[in-house]
Amino acid sequence: xxxxxxxAALLGSLFLSASALAVDIDQASYGYPLTNPFEAxxxxxxxxxxxxxxxxxxxxxxxxxxxxxPEREFSLPDNFWAVKKLTYRIAKQDRAAPLIFxxxxxxxxxxxxxxxxxxxxYYQAGYHVVQLSSPTSFDFIASAxxxxxxxxxxxxxxxxYRVMQAVRAQNASLPVTDFYLTGYSLGALDAxxxxxxxxxxxxxxxxxxxxxxxxxxLYTSITNLDKLVQTEVKGIxxxxxxxxxxxxxxxxxxxxxxxxxxxxxxLYDFQQSKQHLTNEQMAMLIGTSFRFSAADIAFTSDLIxxxxxxxxxxxxxxxxxxxxxFLKRALQCDFDxxxxxxxxxxxxxxxxxxxxxxxxxxxxxxxxxxxxxxxxKIAVMHNADDVILGPGDLGFLRKTFxxxxxxxxxGGHCGNLxxxxxxxxxxxxxxx
Amino acid sequence: MAxxxxxxxxxxxxxxxxxxxxxAHEPTLLGDDGFKQPLTKLKFNPGLDQREFExxxxxxxxxxxxxxxxxxxxxxxNYRFDQWVFLPVVNGYTYVTPSFLRTGVSNFFNNLGDxxxxxxxxxxxxxxxxxxxxxxxxxxxxVGIAGLWDPATAMGLPRQSEDFGQTLGFYGVPGGAYVVLPxxxxxxxxxxxxxxxxxxxxxxxxxxxxxxxxxxxxEIWALRAVDKRxxxxxxxxxxxxxxxxxxxxxxxxxxxxxxxxx
Numbered sequence: 001x002x003x004x005x006x007x008a009a010l011l012g013s014l015f016l017s018a019s020a021l022a023v024d025i026d027q028a029s030y031g032y033p034l035t036n037p038f039e040a041x042x043x044x045x046x047x048x049x050x051x052x053x054x055x056x057x058x059x060x061x062x063x064x065x066x067x068x069x070p071e072r073e074f075s076l077p078d079n080f081w082a083v084k085k086l087t088y089r090i091a092k093q094d095r096a097a098p099l100i101f102x103x104x105x106x107x108x109x110x111x112x113x114x115x116x117x118x119x120x121x122y123y124q125a126g127y128h129v130v131q132l133s134s135p136t137s138f139d140f141i142a143s144a145x146x147x148x149x150x151x152x153x154x155x156x157x158x159x160x161y162r163v164m165q166a167v168r169a170q171n172a173s174l175p176v177t178d179f180y181l182t183g184y185s186l187g188a189l190d191a192x193x194x195x196x197x198x199x200x201x202x203x204x205x206x207x208x209x210x211x212x213x214x215x216x217x218l219y220t221s222i223t224n225l226d227k228l229v230q231t232e233v234k235g236i237x238x239x240x241x242x243x244x245x246x247x248x249x250x251x252x253x254x255x256x257x258x259x260x261x262x263x264x265x266x267l268y269d270f271q272q273s274k275q276h277l278t279n280e281q282m283a284m285l286i287g288t289s290f291r292f293s294a295a296d297i298a299f300t301s302d303l304i305x306x307x308x309x310x311x312x313x314x315x316x317x318x319x320x321x322x323x324x325x326f327l328k329r330a331l332q333c334d335f336d337x338x339x340x341x342x343x344x345x346x347x348x349x350x351x352x353x354x355x356x357x358x359x360x361x362x363x364x365x366x367x368x369x370x371x372x373x374x375x376x377k378i379a380v381m382h383n384a385d386d387v388i389l390g391p392g393d394l395g396f397l398r399k400t401f402x403x404x405x406x407x408x409x410x411g412g413h414c415g416n417l418x419x420x421x422x423x424x425x426x427x428x429x430x431x432x
Numbered sequence: 433m434a435x436x437x438x439x440x441x442x443x444x445x446x447x448x449x450x451x452x453x454x455x456a457h458e459p460t461l462l463g464d465d466g467f468k469q470p471l472t473k474l475k476f477n478p479g480l481d482q483r484e485f486e487x488x489x490x491x492x493x494x495x496x497x498x499x500x501x502x503x504x505x506x507x508x509x510n511y512r513f514d515q516w517v518f519l520p521v522v523n524g525y526t527y528v529t530p531s532f533l534r535t536g537v538s539n540f541f542n543n544l545g546d547x548x549x550x551x552x553x554x555x556x557x558x559x560x561x562x563x564x565x566x567x568x569x570x571x572x573x574x575v576g577i578a579g580l581w582d583p584a585t586a587m588g589l590p591r592q593s594e595d596f597g598q599t600l601g602f603y604g605v606p607g608g609a610y611v612v613l614p615x616x617x618x619x620x621x622x623x624x625x626x627x628x629x630x631x632x633x634x635x636x637x638x639x640x641x642x643x644x645x646x647x648x649x650x651e652i653w654a655l656r657a658v659d660k661r662x663x664x665x666x667x668x669x670x671x672x673x674x675x676x677x678x679x680x681x682x683x684x685x686x687x688x689x690x691x692x693x694x
Binding site: 036137278284303 | 455456463464465466467468469470471473474475476477480481482484485486487488489490491492493500501502504505508511515526531560590592667668669670672673674675677678686689690691693694
């Protein structure tokens with residue numbers, strides 16, 4: 001009690017100078033059950049605490065493709081035929097309605113589970129919904145990215161903006177009243193840059209923009225994520241690798257349960273069981289998933305730009321060619337390696353040199369500080385225990401956004417987005 | 433008191449493996465801005481130079497796949513077939529049929545599938561599971577009207593699939609080479625053989641006379657195939673990776689191991 005009072009006093013004194021205070025949700029009244037940030041990130045909200053959503057059958061939706069970079073038809077090898085055009089998904093209301101764009105997070109496609117969730121949430125509330133892949137997603141890099149080297153937020157936003165304009169053109173007859181924009185994780189950072197771009201290009205005049213768990217300093221975020229695979233995991237030895245460890249636990253879990261049942265509650269139940277993973281194991285799992293994204297990005301970018309770092313530029317690839325040797329090489333490359341080997345050299349060549357610090361400044365939310373501070377239409381929702389943040393990042397958000405920032409005490413990285421309380425707040429923001 | 437503490441300390445030192453050396457229970461460090469610093473709750477290896485991710489992943493890539501070149505071509509064929517034929521047909525099917533009818537169709541074919549499930553449970557001498565599956569068959573075929581409804585699941589008898597590939601695996605037959613079957617998708621030599629055995633068994637048993645009727649009415653086979661695709665949530669491209677083939681291969685191999693062990 002004393003402690004929280006002290007904290008409150010400290011916070012109060014710290015931010016009295018700012019014009020408005022961020023909305024801090026109190027942990028006791030918040031009611032989110034997962035206090036462990038890693039557990040929240042992996043398992044997300046237990047199913048009965050999620051909002052009631054329509055099923056896919058009840059949504060009028062379809063997938064469309066855009067031919068954004070026609071030259072890739074010829075420059076990409078044959079076995080990438082599926083990503084030569086960019087696919088997106090649109091859910092249409094049967095009347096005039098506001099349209100909301102959803103941008104997926106790091107390496108995620110338009111139909112990532114979080115994007116699907118957000119689609120259902122907003123569709124139910126009466127929006128047309130357009131789901132877009134992240135600029136770091138394999139399909140987006142291959143089919144819509146001009147430089148095919150994602151990471152420079154400004155350039156990614158330009159690519160994204162073109163895609164949005166093409167989406168609008170392809171659905172020109174759709175009656176749209178207003179445009180809204182949201183994104184989660186890296187998609188939120190993209191959304192901020194897209195919104196800035198829209199201030200000058202004016203194709204959409206976004207009425208409101210919501211950033212969900214954005215990275216503040218992109219370099220901090222990728223460093224944190226790279227670091228997650230460096231945890232000391234108990235139970236790994238010469239005969240058991242990390243995957244085997246997790247799979248053995250999963251096997252024992254199903255054996256104890258008596259049957260295999262894959263459902264929404266699986267991860268939550270698993271963490272409640274005797275076989276649950278420790279913090280270090282969960283961190284390793286999250287880190288692993290991001291390392292695979294990093295490998296995909298590094299490989300795809302190298303392949304399209306013919307840099308020859310992972311795959312020799314003229315290596316013949318047909319549909320039967322094994323890519324396993326290149327996966328093995330790409331797996332050695334984490335985000336930091338991708339940044340230093342591919343992003344920085346390209347950025348230097350295009351912008352007359354510059355240091356890593358300058359790059360970090362340009363691609364993080366810092367670059368938009370004044371814009372974000374002065375734009376009442378943009379709001380942020382973040383968690384106090386998000387693994388992609390570093391010390392001082394929340395302070396930056398508090399200063400920049402004032403009362404347009406909501407800080408939830410729990411949820412890890414995006415784990416509470418499908419919690420009922422968050423869902424209500426996310427709808428309320430666009431409604432108001 | 434001190435003695436006990438000493439004893440406790442000694443015990444904890446002795447059982448390094450049991451000791452909780454993680455930092456999970458350390459108090460949360462609240463930053464000035466309210467940041468909880470989740471990474472401080474983790475124990476990192478001191479040099480930050482462990483190669484466990486690389487070791488695990490490279491080991492995981494060792495799946496016996498001598499037919500890789502052929503398999504990849506079939507994989508691409510399946511991908512195209514799925515996008516251009518299978519999924520459009522499934523979408524048409526969902527468009528023209530009401531939801532309860534689709535559920536009925538799924539239940540009906542699942543009920544047929546409970547026959548091989550039962551056989552294989554018996555072959556693996558899994559008494560409890562055999563009883564449950566027998567219960568399912570009896571209940572769903574009678575009360576559920578030839579399997580169109582699935583009252584058994586509602587009564588706490590979940591569907592537990594067992595195929596002959598799993599039975600072979602149960603008795604120690606290794607998977608053999610990884611194979612991508614046209615239309616059917618990922619498999620291996622053992623499971624392909626299992627598929628053939630299950631198919632033969634099903635047509636011999638001729639449960640509810642379906643096998644006999646469908647030999648004259650191929651549309652029943654077509655409906656079954658469409659229903660199977662309708663029930664399978666996997667979508668090509670879903671992994672969103674240039675290395676989807678490798679990932680599917682690993683997941684298939686491991687999930688089969690898991691099904692056999694369970």
